[in-house]
Amino acid sequence: TNAESNGEQKDTSSNKKITLGFSQVGAESGWRTANTKSVQDSAKEAGFDLKFSDAQQKQENQIKALRTFIQQKVDVIAFSPVVESGWDTVLKEAKDAGIPVILTDRAVDSADTSLYETFIGSDFVEEGRRAGQWLVDQYKDSTEEINIVELQGTTGSAPAIDRQKGFAEVIASNPNLKVIASQTGDFTRAKGKEVMQAFLKANKKIDVLYAHNDDMGLGAIQAIEAAGLKPGVDIKIITVDGVKDGFVAASEGKINFIVECNPLLGPQLMQAVQDVVDGKEVEKRIVTEEGVFTSEDAKRELPNRQY
Numbered sequence: 549t550n551a552e553s554n555g556e557q558k559d560t561s562s563n564k565k566i567t568l569g570f571s572q573v574g575a576e577s578g579w580r581t582a583n584t585k586s587v588q589d590s591a592k593e594a595g596f597d598l599k600f601s602d603a604q605q606k607q608e609n610q611i612k613a614l615r616t617f618i619q620q621k622v623d624v625i626a627f628s629p630v631v632e633s634g635w636d637t638v639l640k641e642a643k644d645a646g647i648p649v650i651l652t653d654r655a656v657d658s659a660d661t662s663l664y665e666t667f668i669g670s671d672f673v674e675e676g677r678r679a680g681q682w683l684v685d686q687y688k689d690s691t692e693e694i695n696i697v698e699l700q701g702t703t704g705s706a707p708a709i710d711r712q713k714g715f716a717e718v719i720a721s722n723p724n725l726k727v728i729a730s731q732t733g734d735f736t737r738a739k740g741k742e743v744m745q746a747f748l749k750a751n752k753k754i755d756v757l758y759a760h761n762d763d764m765g766l767g768a769i770q771a772i773e774a775a776g777l778k779p780g781v782d783i784k785i786i787t788v789d790g791v792k793d794g795f796v797a798a799s800e801g802k803i804n805f806i807v808e809c810n811p812l813l814g815p816q817l818m819q820a821v822q823d824v825v826d827g828k829e830v831e832k833r834i835v836t837e838e839g840v841f842t843s844e845d846a847k848r849e850l851p852n853r854q855y
């Protein structure tokens with residue numbers, strides 16, 4: 549062929565190093581840090597060349613990163629979309645460039661599901677249901693009005709939308725369980741503390757806090773203690789994620805119930821990358837396994853937690 553005749557060596561070997569472009573949401577929480585480590589460690593383990601970009605929780609930075617990966621002609625693009633909407637244009641550019649895309653952690657709301665090979669991540673509605681179910685069980689014999697405040701995740705993100713939906717769906721079974729305030733804390737400790745301070749100022753009776761992640765819950769605990777109240781006692785606290793600091797707070801009785809959200813998606817992602825490159829069929833939806841933990845469970849499990 550031409551390549552051989554003019555001396556270039558065409559790399560026709562099937563073990564050409566796979567290049568993966570990964571656009572990460574940011575570094576907003578303990579969960580995110582564990583997720584990034586899992587992706588980076590697994591890519592190294594798989595022998596892939598990983599191009600990693602941190603978007604500082606901004607969609608425009610993720611779109612820029614995806615366009616850069618397309619220009620670099622990476623073999624596969626993977627990303628965790630910071631919000632659900634606004635991806636169709638750049639995903640069509642990837643498709644037109646013949647570069648397969650894999651979604652991890654968060655979903656997109658694109659109607660055209662041919663724009664990505666698979667979505668590997670948790671069922672956030674189910675996580676919300678599990679949080680709600682614990683609360684329904686706690687108050688099943690009570691006729692008292694229970695005031696709940698909710699710290700939502702990043703506005704427009706799949707976990708925030710779905711965790712709110714699942715929770716509301718389940719607590720609707722007991723009309724005494726009322727969400728009296730619900731606001732975003734953007735998944736960060738600082739914002740969670742700030743919004744909880746506002747909730748405490750505006751509401752004289754708060755019985756329960758439902759925080760869409762541990763980090764906002766941990767920020768809220770600082771505000772609750774600063775107000776002279778006992779977290780886990782005066783105000784029951786339910787969080788989602790199950791990172792180390794969340795487990796420590798739960799083992800101390802400051803968080804009453806943790807719904808786990810597994811960040812260790814790296815191995816499943818790299819397997820999907822390899823399968824896509826090999827032209828193998830990949831499940832359109834890969835759901836991650838995860839559990840739930842009371843304070844008692846957290847005390848027992850803390851030594852075994854990896855992140």
Ligand code: GZL
Nearest residue numbers: 576577579580653707735761
């Ligand atoms: C959930 C993930 C969320 C975590 C937060 O899969 O997208 O983002 O629950 C993180 O801790 O910030």
